[in-house]
Amino acid sequence: MGNEKMYCEKCGHEMKNGRCPNCGFPVGEPQWEEQKSKKKSGKKIGIIILSVVIVLIFAAAILAAIFWLKKExxxxxxxxxxxxxxxxxxxxxxxxxxxxxxxxxxxxxxxxxxxxxxxxxxxxxxxxxxxxxxxxxxxxxxxSRAMKNRYDLYTYVDQNLIPEEGQCEEGEYECDYYEGTGYWASVSLESNHSQKGVMNWKIMDFDGDGEEELLVIYLNNKEEQDGGPYQNGIYLRMYESEKNEIVLKDEYKALYPVIGAGDEEDDGIFLKKHGGNIYLCGSSYAIADIYADGATISSFILTYEEGAFVQQAGTEEPISGSEFYWYSGYWDMAMMMDELDMTEDAAQVRRDHMPRFQSWDEADEMLVRITGENKGYKELLYEETGEIKYLGHVEVLVQLSGF
Incomplete structure (x- = not known):
């Protein structure tokens, strides 16, 4: 037993001193225990590493859940x-x-x-x-590019139009009578021309295309007329944002004459929303019953479609006269007023054939309001003397807000 030879289990050579001289493979109980010990140690390390990985994964999952819950x-x-x-x-x-x-x-x-x-x-x-x-x-x-375009539209009036063209101010303005040179009257009323430029502006989606437009109400204080002095005319302008620029799409001569057009004056521009559409409405009315006999009227009902103002009803040019039964366009105006549920105005237009608005409280949003009346008229003294000073003057109130 003691001299029994042992051979290497790996290569078959004779073992000496518990180790193969050929490949070095150990033999005997102590060497196998060492290998087992190393295997156990490696297994423990693996378990520890696996445990740490599981803990980290679990912690990451918890953090992700917390982040998701917080975000939610x-x-x-x-x-x-x-x-x-x-x-x-x-x-x-x-x-x-x-x-x-x-x-x-x-x-x-x-x-x-x-x-x-x-x-x-x-x-x-x-x-x-x-x-x-x-x-x-x-x-x-x-x-946001969309927001930048909108910002440019909102600031266009203040940063561009007003510095270039001026801005009207609310207030009372006096208009004086003077010796007339025309065939029809020996006396005329001089409009007040102290104001010009932007009167008011409004940003809305006027045409329902999902993009906002800029409506500007502009006063031209040097509106030319044949053979007479300058008058005041109000224009509507519509701007849109195109390719990062603000572009004037259309202009419409809305009311003329205004701010000193007669002994009495009643003008306005307003918005009316109906049936999902936005209507731009307005009229001017100036009556001369002191130095002349008659009235001048201009009016409009517009929509804005595909980059242009579209007139639904109203006067093409101002109309004048002492009565208006001859004016055939009154019917279209009354019909359109009825369609906008402005029945009181429609009934009045059918009665007197004057295509104008009178029930201003029916407006959804007033943008401009101008009223004027004679002050200081001394009829007897004027008839006795014929002196202009006894005609007094006309005071015109221009309102652009706070209606």
Missing amino acids: NTQKKFDTHIEKGQKYLEEMDYEKAADNYLAAIDIDPKAEDPYMKLADLYLEIDQPENAAIVLKKGVKNTG
Whole structure:
């Protein structure tokens, strides 16, 4: 037994001193235990590494879940503020609506929607300057091209038109009588020409194409007339944003003459919303019953379609006379008024054939209002002396807001 030879299990050579002289493979109980010990140690390390990996994966999953839940909660808060803002806007609680849109912006400053909705709100309450501020901030935070185009549209009047063409101011303006040179009258009234330029402006989707347009109401204080002094005429201009530029699409001569056209004056331009459309409406009425006998009327009902004003009813040119039963266009005007649910005005037009608006309270939004009346007329003294000073003067009130 003691001299029994042992051979290498790996290569078959005779073992010496517990190890193969050929391949070095060990033999004997102590060497196998060492190998087992090493295997056990490696297995423990593997288990530890696997455990650490599992823990890390589990931790990452927990962090991802926390992040997702936090993001979902943030999105939920954002959506809630947008929904509340819309709800308060419909209820005309503008302060609470604005607070919710501002809260949504605080949650996600890079989201476009709350800036746009807040700008809509400020436009709704006639604060375009605040709308421009909101859009400017939105452009900076989001880089939105659509918002930049809208911002350019909102600032075009202040930054371009007013510096170039001037701006009318609200107030009372005096018009004086003077010796006339015309065939029909020995006395005439001189219009007040102290104002010119932008009277008012409005941004809306006038044509229903999903993009806003800029409506500008402009006063030309040097409107030429044949053989007479300059008059004042009001124009409508429509601008659109095209290829990052603001472009004038169309212009319409709306009311003429105004601001000193007669002993009494009654003019206005307003918006009327009906059947999903926006109508631009207005009329001017000047009557001369002190120095002449007659009235001058101009009127319009327009829509804006495919880049152009489209007249639905109204006068092509101002009409004048002491009575208007000869005017055939009154019927179309009355029919259109009925269609817009302005039945009181329609009935009046059918009675006197004068194509003008008188029930201004039916307007959805007034943009310009001009009224004038004679002050200081001393009829007896004028008849006795014929002196112009006894005719007094006409005071004209121009309103562009706060109707």
